[in-house]
Amino acid sequence: MNKKFKARKSPLLLLAAGCLVLSGCANEISSSSQSDNSYKNEVKAYAVFVPKRQDDFAWENDKVAFRVYGPAAPIKGHSSGVDAWLKKVDYSIIDKWYEETFNKTGSYHTDTGEGYDPYHVGISRGVGGSAIWVDGKDYAAHNYKSYKIITNGPDKVVFTLEYEFKTPLGLVNESKTISLPLGSNLYQVNSKFKLDGKPASLPIAIGITTHDGKAKVSYNKETGRISAWETFDSMALGTGVVIASSKVTDIKHIAKEAKDESHIWLYTNSDKNGSIKYYAGFAWEAAGEITTQTQWHNYLDNFKK
Structure with missing residues (x-):
């Protein structure tokens, strides 16, 4: 499904109109009439567009969950930037957490046993967001313009997000295809960039927010890894990006006083066809599988690239 967006006056009108126009809408958008009892504890890779929450787009598997902000x-x-939803259950939680928040019976910012979202993204790159790097500055899209779900579980989710933004080099388009299979803490990115309508080799920076210096950062150029380690409510969270080591041009930790602008950056280039491939994701101590920074580094450094 490929959905174009325009400015809207009412999210409720959009939701109603969308369900009239889009076939299979009920399967992709959580219904406001759905009760908590109707949710099944189903283990699956899954993605959903959520117009009721300002056009969020969210995805998950049995290990991790993510979301990005939409046009609204x-x-x-x-x-x-990419948000991290921390889960410690293997079953799907996206629809349930949104619905509890919409109905004010709970909030995805509060952990009631399944996990929660304490991770702030704001204007940062979050967990592995990309940008164009020109003269020491990152230039990134505001939010995605459209989406297309290619495969929606149960073993793997694949979708494409379309971005367009201005840079000092010209108008950049990024077609970002993201995939996430069951069992992986990292989502895979296959992006294709165009500059003024033509495929181009561009200077790319992939970032992980350090939350204004609160996170401890590290890297390994030999394995093509950058990572961060920080604590939320006494539980540790590791975030990271990995890319083929031959693609790394530089790695830098840049701290700034402005909110949300401190990152560890991995620098690379799209190829002559505008393509780039990398992985990004996280591991949360409360999930009980990766509980130390050393374990997280080992996971990233040995991840198949």
Whole structure:
């Protein structure tokens, strides 16, 4: 399904109109009439577009969950960085957490046993968001313009997000195809970049937010890895990016006073066809599988690239 977006006056009108226009809408968008009892504890890879929450797009598997902000998100305070939803159950939680928040019976910012979202993204790159790097500055899209779900579980989810943004080099388009199979803590990115409508080799920076310096950062150029380690409510979270080591041009930790602008950056280039491939994701101590920084580094450094 490929959905184009325009400015809207009412999220409720959009939801109603979308369900009239889009076939299979009920399968992709959590229904406001769905009760908590109707959710099955189903283990699956899954993605969903959520117009009721400012066009969020979220995806998950049995290990991790993520979301990005959509076209309806305000310009101020939002960008195309990737949010992490921390889960400690293997079954699907996205629809349930959104529905509890919509109905005010709970909130995905509160952990009631399944996990929660304490991770702030704002205008940062979050967990592995990309940008164009020009003269020491990152240029990134505000939010995705459209989406297309290619495969929606149960063993793997694949979808494409389309971005367009201005840079000092010209108008950049990024077609970002993301895939996440069961069993992986990292989602895979296959992006194709165009500059002024033509495929181009561009200077790319892939970032992990350090949450204004609160996270401890590290890297390994030989394995093509950058990573961060921080604590939320006494439980540790490791985030990371890995790419083929031959693709790394540089790695830098840049701290800034401005909120959300401190990152560890991995620098690379798209090839002559505009293509780039990398992996990004996280591991949460409360999930009980990867509980130390050393274990997280080993997972990333030995991840099949």
